[in-house]
Amino acid sequence: GAGVSQTPSNKVTEKGKYVELRCDPISGHTALYWYRQSLGQGPEFLIYFQGTGAADDSGLPNDRFFAVRPEGSVSTLKIQRTERGDSAVYLCASSLTRQNTGELFFGEGSRLTVL
Amino acid sequence: AQSVTQLDSQVPVFEEAPVELRCNYSSSVSVYLFWYVQYPNQGLQLLLKYLSGSTLVESINGFEAEFNKSQTSFHLRKPSVHISDTAEYFCAVSPMDSNYQLIWGAGTKLIIKP
Numbered sequence: 001g002a003g004v005s006q007t008p009s010n011k012v013t014e015k016g017k018y019v020e021l022r023c024d025p026i027s028g029h030t031a032l033y034w035y036r037q038s039l040g041q042g043p044e045f046l047i048y049f050q051g052t053g054a055a056d057d058s059g060l061p062n063d064r065f066f067a068v069r070p071e072g073s074v075s076t077l078k079i080q081r082t083e084r085g086d087s088a089v090y091l092c093a094s095s096l097t098r099q100n101t102g103e104l105f106f107g108e109g110s111r112l113t114v115l
Numbered sequence: 116a117q118s119v120t121q122l123d124s125q126v127p128v129f130e131e132a133p134v135e136l137r138c139n140y141s142s143s144v145s146v147y148l149f150w151y152v153q154y155p156n157q158g159l160q161l162l163l164k165y166l167s168g169s170t171l172v173e174s175i176n177g178f179e180a181e182f183n184k185s186q187t188s189f190h191l192r193k194p195s196v197h198i199s200d201t202a203e204y205f206c207a208v209s210p211m212d213s214n215y216q217l218i219w220g221a222g223t224k225l226i227i228k229p
Contacts, residue, residue, distance in 0.1 A: 003158070042119070042205055042207070042219030043219050
């Protein structure tokens with residue numbers, strides 16, 4: 001596609017429920033990143049994929065969070081037993097190569113609200 | 116570890132006036148520096164970056180930023196702002212030895228007054 005696509009754009013769920021957030025990166029981009037942005041803060045790194053594998057998942061806050069990218073393109077961020085503190089905008093980005101000499105292209109984000 | 120501080124959460128400025136958005140960082144290793152912009156209802160977009168070479172970098176829409184190593188700053192400036200510059204601006208750094216993570220400031224909302 002023309003840009004990074006994230007679905008859903010908004011998700012409201014109840015505490016304890018399971019949530020999946022999807023990211024469709026720019027075609028041909030091998031690197032994919034998930035960030036989380038809480039209100040009034042900058043994005044916070046969650047996980048980085050190079051191809052199909054998670055090269056660094058050190059930013060995932062706990063074992064309720066998991067992300068996959070089985071075919072090296074679309075990625076899904078999965079959150080189990082959601083808590084109110086999980087409410088945030090979840091951002092996905094992709095890049096042609098590792099980001100620090102190239103440009104990250106961001107989606108518009110998925111806003112998660114846990115009631 | 117790295118951290119990025121954007122001291123101003125909001126900066127109101129009149130149209131056609133100059134503006135400076137401040138960014139300071141802390142890092143024990145050398146870093147690359149970035150400014151991203153988020154226009155209303157859009158995703159984050161790269162505005163400009165400093166990787167090496169000249170410490171003054173420019174964007175295509177008239178913004179510039181200067182890397183000051185001694186002051187660990189990377190302030191963003193524009194000599195004359197336009198209503199279309201209304202957006203939130205984020206400063207970010209990436210450590211050269213961990214070249215995929217961005218560490219972000221909290222952002223500065225630029226509010227253009229007519």
